[in-house]
Amino acid sequence: MSELTRYAWMVAPWSAKGWGYLAVEAQGDLLTRIGLMTGDYRPAEGMTPQPEDPLLKEAIGQLGAYFSGGLKRFDLPFELDGTEFQKQVWNELLRIPYGETVSYGELAERIGRPKAARAIGNANGAHSLPIIVPCHRVIAAGGGLGGYHDQTKRSLKLKCFLLKLEGAERPGDCEKYKRVF
DSSP states (O other): OOOOOEEEEEEOTTGGGTOOEEEEEEETTEEEEEEEOSTTOOOOTTOEEOTTOHHHHHHHHHHHHHHTTOOSSOOOOBOOOOOHHHHHHHHHHTTSOTTOOEEHHHHHHHTTOTTOHHHHHHHHTTOSOBTTBOGGGEEOTTSSOOOOTTOSHHHHHHHHHHHHHTTOOOTTTTGGGTTOO
């Protein structure tokens, strides 16, 4: 029988804008998901809140340090479930330095699949640990935002927030998302 998934949550720094909790989920000794707690987030049946769990406390502490500008690279154990191609993309995401961006096409080149930019975008959106696996650092070839998470304006606003936090926001990229809230 597998261990139950447990979770803890934190108020995200953009919560003053009317939304913004992060649920950090773990199973065993590995993080498995970060849920962006907007109105549609619900813990899976059988999940139990455990805010004092050492792994969850560490993850929330590191996220807090990241959001305050004090952490540039996460050091947390995690597991991502996906195809070999997706895992290859996600591992490459982890190599993009804080404060830098690459295009979907550049990421495709890096993994030796130069014609796979669209597939890179799909893989980018399929993993379960946004922020920790920095898919927000991948942008469109022309320098635009590209996509993020569930493609809603709120998600793109979050991408803008993360890029700005890291000093990687390009002038004009996020202007149309300033009135989302």
